[in-house]
Amino acid sequence: MANLDVQPKRKSSTWIWIIFVVLLLGALFLLYKGCNRTEPIKVDQSDSLAHDTVIAGITPVAATQPNWDAVDFTIPKAxxxxxxxxxxxxxxNxxxxxxxxxxxxxxxxxxxxIQPVAEAKLQQISASLIKRFPNAQIGIYGRTDSIGGTGYNKTLGAERANAVKNWFVAKGGVLExxxxxxxxxxxxxLATNGTEKGRAQNRSVEIIAFPDSTGN
Incomplete structure (x- = not known):
């Protein structure tokens, strides 16, 4: 009887190929899921924004606005x-x-x-605002007496407030x-409209500076 040299089959290379195929399929599956993502990735930008703000040397400004409707125009003189x-x-106050x-x-x-005679007075106010309230929110109020129609007086008050605002920006150095x-x-x-003296008090412009930008 002839001697047969029979050697066992080598299985190690087969398992290596199986593992390789499984890993390849897993990688393809993850790539497919990533390409078909419909929900945007959420990124917390608070830390980076704060970091950039510090680098730029900018102090964040509070978003809260003053309560312009709650101003008391009778506070003590200063x-x-x-x-x-x-x-x-x-x-x-x-x-x-x-x-x-x-x-x-x-x-x-x-x-x-605005009359030319008023410019020196507005210059004093703008200089005071810049000196004392460089970071304030500033409201300009236009006020009239009750002579004339309500709509006319409302429009006139707005036009006068805007005239003062435009002067502050153009000539007073105040930031718009x-x-x-x-x-x-x-x-x-501010006073009765039943007398000329009272009506004269009501025909005015007030400039209000809120240093903390809250008005609370």
Whole structure:
């Protein structure tokens, strides 16, 4: 009988190929899932934003706006050494400061163009705002008496407030982003409209500075 040299089959290479195929299929499955993702990946940008802010040297500004409708225009008078013109009335408390100018100082009757004589007074106010409230939110209120229609007075108050705002930006060096305008018109009078003296008090412009930008 002839001797047969029979050797066992080598199975190790077969298992290697099986493992390789399984791994390849797994990788293809993960790649397919990634390419078909429908939900966006959520990235928390708070840390990176804060980091970039620190690098840029910028202090974040509070998003809260002052409560412009809750201003008390009868708060006590204040004295600032830089305000030397007696036509400018300053009032203040811990929340805000009010600079007031009468209508006849700023404008001609029924007009909204700032008179040349008023520019020196507005310059004192703008310099005080820049000195004391560089980061404040500043509201400019236009006020009228009750003579004339309500709609007319509302429009006139808005035009006068905008005229003061435009002057502050163009000539006073105040940032436009800090300014807002508010037309009171004949509503919320400071004094009675039944007398000429009272009506004169109601024809005015007030500039209110909120140092903390909250007004609370």
């Amino acid at each position: 004295k600032y050494e830089e305000i030397t013109d007696t036509a400018i009335i300053v009032r203040g 811990q929340k805000y400061t009010i600079y007031s100018l009468s209508e006849n100082v700023l404008f001609a009757k029924d007009a909204s163009t 982003t800090a300014l807002s305008t508010h037309s009171v018109g004949e509503t919320k009078p």
